[in-house]
Amino acid sequence: MFLIEAKRIIVVIIGSFLNAISLNFFLISANVYASGFTGTAQLISSVFLDFVGFHITTGILLFLLNIPVFILGWFKVGRGFTVYSIISVICSSIFLQFLPVMQLSNDIILNAVFGGLVAGISVGITLKVGASTGGMDIVAMVLSRMKDKPIGIYIISLNAVIIALAGILYEPENALYTMVALYVTTRVIDTIHTRYNKLTVMIVTQKAKELQKAIQSKMVRGITILPAVGAYTNQEKNMLYLVITRYELYDLEKIIKEIDSSAFVNIVQTTGVFGTFRKE
Numbered sequence: 001m002f003l004i005e006a007k008r009i010i011v012v013i014i015g016s017f018l019n020a021i022s023l024n025f026f027l028i029s030a031n032v033y034a035s036g037f038t039g040t041a042q043l044i045s046s047v048f049l050d051f052v053g054f055h056i057t058t059g060i061l062l063f064l065l066n067i068p069v070f071i072l073g074w075f076k077v078g079r080g081f082t083v084y085s086i087i088s089v090i091c092s093s094i095f096l097q098f099l100p101v102m103q104l105s106n107d108i109i110l111n112a113v114f115g116g117l118v119a120g121i122s123v124g125i126t127l128k129v130g131a132s133t134g135g136m137d138i139v140a141m142v143l144s145r146m147k148d149k150p151i152g153i154y155i156i157s158l159n160a161v162i163i164a165l166a167g168i169l170y171e172p173e174n175a176l177y178t179m180v181a182l183y184v185t186t187r188v189i190d191t192i193h194t195r196y197n198k199l200t201v202m203i204v205t206q207k208a209k210e211l212q213k214a215i216q217s218k219m220v221r222g223i224t225i226l227p228a229v230g231a232y233t234n235q236e237k238n239m240l241y242l243v244i245t246r247y248e249l250y251d252l253e254k255i256i257k258e259i260d261s262s263a264f265v266n267i268v269q270t271t272g273v274f275g276t277f278r279k280e
Contacts, residue, residue: 004254008129012088015126018118019133020095023058026115029103031170033178034119034185036136037065038092039162047169059096063089073138088126088133108177116181120188128192129250153186198270200243203256204228205263208238214255215240219248243270 023034023042031046033039041061048054066089073082105111123133140154159182167175205211208225215223224241244252249267256263 008084009087011125011129012084013091015122015133016088016091017095018122018125019092020099022115022118022122023096024099024101025104026111026118027181028058028101030108030111030115030177031166031174032108032112032115032181033162033166033174034115034181036123036133036159037069038062038119038133039159039178040136041065043162043165043169057097059093062096063093069136069138072142076142082138084129085133085138092133109180112177112181113184116184117188119181120185121192123185124189124192127189198243198245199249200241200268200270201252202266202268203240203263204237204265205240205260206235206237207260207263208240211240211256211259211263214259215242215252218251218255219244221248 019034019038023038026032027034028042033042038058041058044061045056045058048056066086070082070086070089073085103111105114126133136158140158143154163175163178163182166178203211212223212225215221221242221244226239226241228237228239229235230237256265
C-alpha cells in the first residue's frame with residue numbers, strides 16, 4: 001500500500017514539474033497561454049504587469065485560483081482525488097517560483113507546440129493516477145463524469161475564454177498560437193487519459209467474496225460471480241465479471257494485488273455497454 005501511494009505521489013510531483021517546465025521554458029516567454037487555471041493565472045499575471053505595473057507571479061495566482069475549485073472537487077469528485085490535486089497545485093506553484101523563465105527558442109510555433117505537448121503529458125499522467133493539476137481539470141472531470149465524454153473536449157471548451165482574452169488584450173496572433181498549444185495539450189491528454197473508455201475485467205480467483213467486498217467498497221460497480229474449474233488442476237474457483245472505466249483500472253489493479261496477488265486477470269476493451277452502467 002505504501003509503495004503504491006508513494007508511486008502516485010511521485011507521478012503527481014513529476015507532473016507538476018513538467019507543468020512548470022511547459023510554462024517557464026516555452027509558453028510564458030512566447031506570450032502563449034496554457035490550458036486551464038494555469039493559463040488563467042498566466043494571463044492575469046501578464047495583465048497586472050502590463051496594465052497595472054504590479055507583478056504577481058503565476059505560481060501564487062495559480063494557488064489562489066484553485067482554492068474554490070478544491071471545494072468543488074472535494075464534494076463532486078472525491079476526497080482522495082482532491083488531496084492529490086492539492087499536492088499537485090502546491091508543487092506546481094513551488095516549481096513555477098523557483099524555475100527560471102527562459103526562452104529555449106525564438107520560434108513561437110515551436111514554443112506553442114512543445115509547451116502544449118509538455119503540458120498535455122503533465123495533465124495526462126496526473127489524471128491517470130487519480131489526481132489532477134487542479135483548476136479546470138477538476139471542473140472538466142465533473143462534466144466528463146456527468147456526460148461520459150472525453151475530458152479533453154471539456155478542457156478545450158472551457159479554455160475558449162482564455163483564447164478570446166489573449167486575442168483582445170494582446171495580439172490576435174497570440175490567440176491563434178494559444179489555440180495551437182491548447183489543441184496539442186488536449187490531444188495528448190486524451191491519448192494518455194482515456195477514462196471514458198470501458199473495459200471488461202474477468203478475474204479468476206479463490207477469494208471471490210473477499211475481492212467482491214473490496215472492489216465494491218471502493219467502486220460502485222455491479223459484479224457477476226460465475227463458477228469456474230481449472231482444466232489442468234481440476235480445482236474449483238470463481239470468476240468475477242465486471243465492466244469498469246479505464247480510469248478505475250489503477251485502483252482495481254491495486255485491490256487485486258492486495259487481496260489475491262495470484263488471481264488470473266483478463267482485461268479486454270469494451271465497445272459498448274447497454275443497460276444500467278454507472279458513469280461516475
